[in-house]
Amino acid sequence: MARKRQDDPPKGSPAWMNTFSDLMNLLLCFFVLLFSMSTVDADKYDQMIASLNKSFSIFSGGGSAIGEGQLISSGVSQLNELTDLVSELGREEGEDDLTEDDNPMKYLEEQRRELSEQMYDEILELTEKYNIDKKVDVNIDGNNQYIKLSIGGSILFDSGSEDIKQEALPILNKVGDILKEYSDCLIKIEGHTDNVPMSSNIKFADNMDLSTARAVSLWKYLTEKKGLDPSTLEASGRSEFDPIASNATPEGRAKNRRVEIKIYNELSR
Incomplete structure (x- = not known):
C-alpha cells in the first residue's frame, strides 16, 4: 500500500518581518526614552529648555517643545548634542555670582x-x-x-x-x-x-x-x-x-x- 504523502509544514513569517519587528522595538524604546524625559521636574525642565532655546535656538517652542511634539517632528538629529548641551547648562542652582563673562x-x-x-x-x-x-x-x-x-x-x-x-x-x-x-x-x-x-x-x-x-x-x-x-x-x-x-x-x-x-x-x- 502506498504511503500517503505528508503535507508540507506551514511556512514561517516572511524574512522582512524580522527586520520590521526589530525596527518597531527600536522605535518603542525611542518613544519610551522621550516619555521618560518628559516626566522630569517641570520647573527645572522648563528652565533647561528655555536656556537651550536662548543659547542654541534649536527648539522653536521653548520649554513646551516636547509637550507639543515639536522635538519629534523636527527630527531626531536634535538629540545628538543633547548631552553636551545639558553639561553646558549643568550649573548648580544659585550659582549666579557676577563674573567677567556674564556682563x-x-x-x-x-x-x-x-x-x-x-x-x-x-x-x-x-x-x-x-x-x-x-x-x-x-x-x-x-x-x-x-x-x-x-x-x-x-x-x-x-x-x-x-x-x-x-x-x-x-x-x-x-x-x-x-x-x-x-x-x-x-x-x-x-x-x-x-x-x-x-x-x-x-x-x-x-x-x-x-x-x-x-x-x-x-x-x-x-x-x-x-x-x-x-x-x-x-x-x-x-x-x-x-x-x-x-x-x-x-x-x-x-x-x-x-x-x-x-x-x-x-x-x-
Whole structure:
C-alpha cells in the first residue's frame, strides 16, 4: 500500500518581518526614552529648555517643545548634542555670582569701584599721617574714576598770582609724596577760579589764563622738585566754569578758588 504523502509544514513569517519587528522595538524604546524625559521636574525642565532655546535656538517652542511634539517632528538629529548641551547648562542652582563673562561692563564697573574705594581709604590715611588732612580735602568721584585732592587757592597763591607761596611748600611736598605712591596712574592738575573778572593785570588777560598758569606751576613743581613722571601728569585751567559753591557770596567764591589734583585708577586710564 502506498504511503500517503505528508503535507508540507506551514511556512514561517516572511524574512522582512524580522527586520520590521526589530525596527518597531527600536522605535518603542525611542518613544519610551522621550516619555521618560518628559516626566522630569517641570520647573527645572522648563528652565533647561528655555536656556537651550536662548543659547542654541534649536527648539522653536521653548520649554513646551516636547509637550507639543515639536522635538519629534523636527527630527531626531536634535538629540545628538543633547548631552553636551545639558553639561553646558549643568550649573548648580544659585550659582549666579557676577563674573567677567556674564556682563563685562558691569564686572569692570564693580572692579573699578572697589579699586577707587581702596585708593580713597589709602590716600585719606596718608593725609592724616602727614598731618595735612585739615588743608587737603579728599573725595571720591561719583563714577569711581578718580580720587580728588582739593587745596584752597589762598593756601597756595596770593591773589592774582601763579607763584606758589613759600609757606605752602611743606604741604605741597607731602602731597607730592602721596602722589609718588600712584606714579603709574594718570594724574590731572586743574586750576579753578571764581567768576570775578580780572582787574588791571598785565600778566593775565582773564581767569582762564590765571587758572591755567596756576595748574602749570604745580605741574612744574611736582615734576622738577618731587621727581614725578611728566608723562603721567596733565595740567589745565578750568577758570570759573566748574564751581563747587555759589559765586554770589564771598564764602562761595573762596571755595571756588582752588586747585584740584585727580588721581585716576588703573581701570580708568
